[in-house]
Amino acid sequence: MGLAGPANSQTTRTDIEALRLRIAALENRHVLSVPDDTSAGDGLALLTPPAGLLHEVFTDEQRAAGATLGFALGIARSYLGGGRKAILYLELAAEAQEIGLPYGHGLMSYGIDPDRLVIGRVANMSELFWAMEEAIACRSVAAVIADLAVGNRGLDFTASRRLSLRAAAAGTSALLLRYGHDREASAAQLRWRVRPAPSRADPHDQAAPGRPRFLVDIEKRRLGGGRASPDTSTLVLDWTGHGFVAAQDRRQPAASHRWRTAPSRPQPAALGDRLSEAG
Amino acid sequence: MRLAALDFLANRAGLVVGQSLSDARALLPDLVLRELDEGFTTQVFADFADWHSNASPIVAVHDDVAPWGDLMLDITGVAHLFGGEEKLLDRLLGRLRELGFTVTGAIADTIGAAWALAHFAPGRIIGGSELVQVLAGLPVAALRLTESQVFGLVQMGLKQVGQLYGRDRKALQARFGQSLLLRLDQALGGIEERITPRLPIPDYYAERRFAEPIGYLDDVLMTMRDLAIQLGLRLGTAQQGAQGFHLMLYRVDHKVMTLSVNAARATRDPDHIASLFVHRSDRLGSEYDAGFGIDSIRLAATSLAPLADVQVGAFGTDDGAADLDRLFDRMSSRLGPLAVVRSKPVDTHIPERAVRLEPVVARTDDDPGARPDPDLPRPLRLLPAPEPVDVIAEVPDGPPKRMVWRRVSYKVLKASGPERIEAEWWRSGQRLALLEAPPSREKKSDPRDDAQRKRPGLPVGEASPLADFDPDAVTRDYYIVEDDGGRRFWVFRVGLYGAESRPRWFLHGFFA
Structure with missing residues (x-):
């Protein structure tokens, strides 16, 4: 049976496309909303990912929990807007002292409106999954972040598959924050590995820490139909308070780098300035 | 020890309430005694009282005389449902007698008079001008007086209530205290006495009684769904929505189980109300106990707010809230x-107090003065209670160089600070007031249900208990430190190097 010929390969491709569409229809997934893999080749573009995905954000150690949450909030922030106005953060109630609770004032200085973040403190993993599914189904929730510091009790492939299907159906994204080096089968479309990195010094104080810096690996990327080869390069990202930027070269002089991006509105002029008279 | 309550046989044998135990034993050597467990009796009596809310929504327990209380029902506007006051009284007393209780009751215009009649002339229904005459013939003990007051009055020959009418009030007050006059006036209706209802008074409710008691939770939930539809229609007619919903399950064995749920915004949507109760019942587990069956279910709505009909249409401006x-x-x-x-x-x-965790269903307005300063660096995660760390730091006020936290050593490369946070001297007198949680809505409407389920060990709306130091008395110097791996911590120092006691260091939060 000659399946290898050029004409046949053409039919095979269309067949595969048709099959893919059918599967997407069965899974109730928005095929069009998921960008083609070739366009998403750039890891930086994935930092504002399409909606309706299940992410896994891995960190090696629990003591870097601050960086994990920072990165996850950076991703979740991009989902806010439109009718979606809240981020739900879920954590087991018993773990508050272990990894801390999101702190309203800290969210403010990180660039997240604390009013947007609702904290859910659940008693056990089944409550956590229930709450995740309920929240994912709500069309006003931008993203659900679940902190799984205890590990992965109950989080098997079935559970993650359920979550990813629901996320795709409702267009709400979910992020699972996980710790450690173990990776098992999961239905998450994106798997990030996040590590904190020594920041560049504050331009105004060489001894002080500057912007938060993250080392980010994309370990798994399964968007749309492509079998993309995993991107092996590590992204080095800085958080600016408005979004992630690729970290600038260390050798660049500190003066060339602005601490805050200037707001894009007209600047007030001094009273003695001719400009104010010209107004 | 004294006798607090007697049964019928003991009464016939000549024992009286208040008699000392040795006297009673002398009279009746084979007396059977039970020590009074006041907490238990009060609780049981309170449950029992709640059950009577199937007769009238306003039920109260007055515990100023009897050790466990007296049951009071406000039957204003209720009697006609039972075919008159006489039938109502018969019905209420009859069903209790069937259950084997010794019970007396009476109906009168005032709480004081009803109490007097129930104890000294049971079964009577007295109203209007007749009241003064009937009360006049009762002994003074009918006025809910203390033992010494009764004793004093009887000694003076004032044995009946009628003898107090028209006496010089000043003299009575001087001899027996203000409370005598208060009780007399309360009984005669001169002073208003208020009834404090035990259960939230529903503004609207829907009810179903069963000929045959039911027991399964599924049946209860099914009935609840029907009741929610009825209640929704009733609220809709009145253009009202409600925020508090209470499902009362009246058990055959005179107990009532109350489930309460709250909605963040006023609603009358039956599906939504039903789904809230279904979720609430998921949390019940073994707490659900139908006993010998449930013979009546009531769904009540409280905290009403006007809610106009909304047209759902193409031009709706639904923002998803x-x-x-x-x-x-x-x-x-x-x-x-x-x-x-x-x-x-x-x-x-004080960082750990600057944020209060507020239930989203009981949202209150923010204090505009409390808005945080976005330029102050604050961590993304805060530990509810700071954890002690071992630190090697520059003296006298330098940032840490090395730090040991949770038995792991960290080498600090970059640090900024200190940011000094002083104790709030202006609040030192108000510390207790600050720690006290504000009365939230669901606590009031749901006193027994969810207050007990408060999860232990969680800092809800209040400062975490810091065993080691007093947050109102110490000054903290906060530093942001970054270790060689890029992890950032918020640590603070209490005390100064060179002072009498060594400074202590704590870790309080994590930055991104």
């Missing part, structure tokens, strides 16, 4: 109201 509120309602009803919270800023410098 309603969806969000519904989601939080569902989550709160299943996980508990304290499990779904938001950060509410509080106007204070």
Whole structure:
């Protein structure tokens, strides 16, 4: 049976496309909303990912929990807007002292409106999954972040598959924050590995820490139909308070780098300035 | 020890309440005694009282005389449902007697008079001008007086209530105290006495009684759904929505189980109400106990707010806020109201107090003065209680160089600070007031249900208990430190190097 010929390969491709569409229809997934893999080749573009995905954000150690949450909030922030106005953060109630609770004032200085973040403190993993599914189904929730510091009790492939299907159906994204080096089968479309990195010094104080810096690996990327080869390069990202930027070269002089991006509105002029008279 | 209560046989044998135990033993050597467990009796009596809310919504227990209390029902506007006051009284007393209780009761215009009649002339229904005459013939003990007051009055020859009418009030007050006059006036209706209802008074309710008691939770929920539809229609006619819903299950064995749920915004949507109760019942587990069956179910609505009909149409401006509120309602009803919270800023410098976790279903307005300063660096995660760390730091006020936290050593490369946070001297006198949680709505309407389910060990809306130091007395110097791996911590020092006691270091939060 000659399946290898050029004409046949053409039919095979269309067949595969048709099959893919059918599967997407069965899974109730928005095929069009998921960008083609070739366009998403750039890891930086994935930092504002399409909606309706299940992410896994891995960190090696629990003591870097601050960086994990920072990165996850950076991703979740991009989902806010439109009718979606809240981020739900879920954590087991018993773990508050272990990894801390999101702190309203800290969210403010990180660039997240604390009013947007609702904290859910659940008693056990089944409550956590229930709450995740309920929240994912709500069309006003931008993203659900679940902190799984205890590990992965109950989080098997079935559970993650359920979550990813629901996320795709409702267009709400979910992020699972996980710790450690173990990776098992999961239905998450994106798997990030996040590590904190020594920041560049504050331009105004060489001894002080500057912007938060993250080392980010994309370990798994399964968007749309492509079998993309995993991107092996590590992204080095800085958080600016408005979004992630690729970290600038260390050798660049500190003066060339602005601490805050200037707001894009007209600047007030001094009273003695001719400009104010010209107004 | 004295006798607090007697049964019929003991009464016939000549024992009296208040008699000392040795006297009673002398009279009746084979007396059977039970020590009074006041907490238990009060609780049982209170449950028993709640059950009577199937006769009238306003039920109270007056515990000023009897050790466990007297049951009071406000039957204003209720009697006609039973075919008159006489039938109502017969019915209420009759069903208790059938259960084997010794019970007396009476109906009168005032609480004091009803109490007097129930104890000294049971079964009577007295109203209007007749009241003064009937009371006149009763002994003075009918006025809910203390033992010494009764004793004093009887000694003076004032044995009946009627003898007190028209006496010089000043003299009575001087001899027996203000309370005698108060009780007399309360009984005669000269002074208003208020009844404090035990259960939230429903503004609207729907009810179903069963010929045959039911027991399965599924049946209860099915009935609840029907009742929610009825209640929704009733609220709709009145153009009202409600925020508090209470499902009362009246058991055959005179107990009532109350489930309460709250909605973040006023609603009358039967599906939503039903789903809240379904989630709430998921949380019940073994607490659900139908006993010998449930013979009547009532669904009541409280905290009403006007809610006009909304046309759902093509031009609606739905911003999704309603969806969000519904989601939080569902989550709160299943996980508990304290499990779904938001950060509410509080106007204070002390970091762990500057944010209060407020249930989203009982949202209050923010204090505009409490809005945080976005330029102050604050960590993304805060530990509810700071953890002690071992630190090697520059003296006298340098940042840490090395730090040991949770038995792991960290080498600090970059640091900024200190940011000094002083104790709030202006609040030192108000410390207790600050720690006290504000009365939230669901606590009031749901006194026994969810207050007990408060999860232990969680800092809800209040400062974490810091065993090691007093947050009102110490000054803290906060540093942001970054170790060689890029991890950032918020640590603070209490005390100064060179002082009498060594400074102590604590870790309080994590930055991104």
